[in-house]
Amino acid sequence: MPRRPNISPQTRTVLATLFAQPQAWRHGYDLSKETGLKSGTLYPLLIRLADQGLLETEWRKPLQPGKPPRHAYRLTAQGQALAAEREAETLAPAGLREAEA
Amino acid sequence: MSLAVTIARWAARILPPHRRAWGEAMAAEVAAIDNPRDAILFAAGCLWAALSERITFMKAFVFAGRLGVGLVTVLYALAFLYFTSNGMGRDNPPLHLPFLLGWQVSMGLSHLAAACFLVFWRPRPFLWACAAAAVPALALTIFGLAGMIMGKLASGTIVISFAWPFVPISMLMGAAWLFAWLEQAPKKPAIA
Numbered sequence: 001m002p003r004r005p006n007i008s009p010q011t012r013t014v015l016a017t018l019f020a021q022p023q024a025w026r027h028g029y030d031l032s033k034e035t036g037l038k039s040g041t042l043y044p045l046l047i048r049l050a051d052q053g054l055l056e057t058e059w060r061k062p063l064q065p066g067k068p069p070r071h072a073y074r075l076t077a078q079g080q081a082l083a084a085e086r087e088a089e090t091l092a093p094a095g096l097r098e099a100e101a
Numbered sequence: 102m103s104l105a106v107t108i109a110r111w112a113a114r115i116l117p118p119h120r121r122a123w124g125e126a127m128a129a130e131v132a133a134i135d136n137p138r139d140a141i142l143f144a145a146g147c148l149w150a151a152l153s154e155r156i157t158f159m160k161a162f163v164f165a166g167r168l169g170v171g172l173v174t175v176l177y178a179l180a181f182l183y184f185t186s187n188g189m190g191r192d193n194p195p196l197h198l199p200f201l202l203g204w205q206v207s208m209g210l211s212h213l214a215a216a217c218f219l220v221f222w223r224p225r226p227f228l229w230a231c232a233a234a235a236v237p238a239l240a241l242t243i244f245g246l247a248g249m250i251m252g253k254l255a256s257g258t259i260v261i262s263f264a265w266p267f268v269p270i271s272m273l274m275g276a277a278w279l280f281a282w283l284e285q286a287p288k289k290p291a292i293a
Binding site: 027028029032038039040041042043044046047057062067068069070071 | 120129130134139146147148149153154
């Protein structure tokens with residue numbers, strides 16, 4: 001049986017945030033504000049996720065003219081599957097508790 | 102250029118070459134932040150991220166290990182160079198025999214070179230320095246064995262009495278191999 005990857009709470013938070021709007025391209029600063037993670041924690045996580053094929057990256061032109069392009073991120077299909085799996089795991093115990101009550 | 106962007110540019114330069122695109126991404130992100138205080142805090146985090154990408158725990162461990170082994174080897178080498186002029190203790194005054202002097206100097210210099218190449222990790226010169234250290238070690242072993250065979254040395258002398266220089270050389274090469282292996286080994290878990 002393949003070993004399940006070990007995911008830190010910070011990675012879970014980033015996965016959950018990106019999975020909330022799976023088709024939307026997100027920027028580092030926005031993700032940092034939304035997750036509450038400092039850029040020193042966020043970027044190494046994004047780099048690992050991209051290395052593992054879980055995160056798609058793209059240089060995107062900003063909506064406001066005259067601004068330089070920004071690096072944007074969203075989950076790949078593989079990343080979405082992992083995020084969905086981890087979200088289901090998080091919700092499952094709560095569901096079980098409700099069923100027991 | 103603002104201070105925050107300057108810090109982000111430093112971060113981009115610090116990142117390993119295969120991560121430079123991420124450095125550009127950080128700098129572009131910092132440039133897009135309107136609030137100067139937020140921009141500086143974000144840039145400082147990027148600098149921290151770049152440093153942690155550059156100096157991983159394993160790299161620091163391997164460097165400390167090489168430095169430690171290198172320093173011990175330097176002391177060992179300096180002891181040989183010291184012996185050439187001061188002898189090996191009160192009961193062994195310096196013997197100005199060309200063979201002995203040459204042996205001590207070659208042991209000292211070859212180990213000194215091996216230590217330097219270990220700390221600054223140059224694998225090929227390190228192996229050459231170890232080979233150079235093995236020559237006087239081999240000479241001592243042959244000298245001792247020849248003395249035993251010709252019966253000119255004390256009876257009961259065992260081979261290890263003469264082959265002992267190979268022990269530190271083997272330990273040095275073993276440590277170098279271990280550190281090289283640790284450096285090559287995968288450093289990150291499946292997902293951080």
